[in-house]
Amino acid sequence: MSRSARANLQGCRILVVEDEYFLADEVAQALQGDGAEVLGPVARVAEAVSLTRDEERIDGALLDVNLAGEMVWPAVDALLARGVPITLATGYDNKAIPQAYAHLPRVEKPLEMRALLRALRHEMNPG
Template sequence: MSAGSLSRRRVLAVEDEYFIAEELEEALRNAGATVLGPVASVDGALALLRTEAAPEAAILDVNLCGEMVYPVADLLTARGVPFVFATGYDQAALPERYAAVRRLEKPFEPPAVLRELGRLLAGTPAPA
């Protein structure tokens, strides 16, 4: 899936590590996406979701300065917005309700994020 599939797509970025957030934002913008955020907290992400038009996809860091991102993931799920977790956590450490959510293991390269978001937006299954 090419990064071109992100052109003019609204993507929420939730990441608390400044340099990773900045790199993500730059990669998404270079791919033509409209970036919501990046935001570094659960409260910030929820506030953004209340005030902005809904994103079409999202990338969520699981642990935001000790606070788990699950309330944001739950809201996105309720709204039918696909997302991917970016985390150092093993799949088994995530709650069972997120067993089917795609996970990018940190550290990751921006092209991997762009490919994964492109797959989400296209409804393409993750590679085996």
């Protein structure tokens, strides 16, 4: 089956960047249940940038915008430089997202797992 025809994230390697332990665990379980391999979860920007640099293959990423008071933008930049599809997880409104990242898809916190999976599937299988 072609990648664009998949209805789930089977075989996709998804980086999860989230500093709330229980939420990160819930996201990881939902992704694994949908067939994805989870990279992380990681809770710090430096860890996310390091994984982005060190991992050979990252098919997609879900990033919390604010990690313990540190904004995730350096990790977003590293992923964008690699052409990795990114979905942001945030409770912030549109005005709080810098213009350079306004085009990125977002899922609103509190996260609803079905909506999250739908958003990631869309980013991983556009068209």
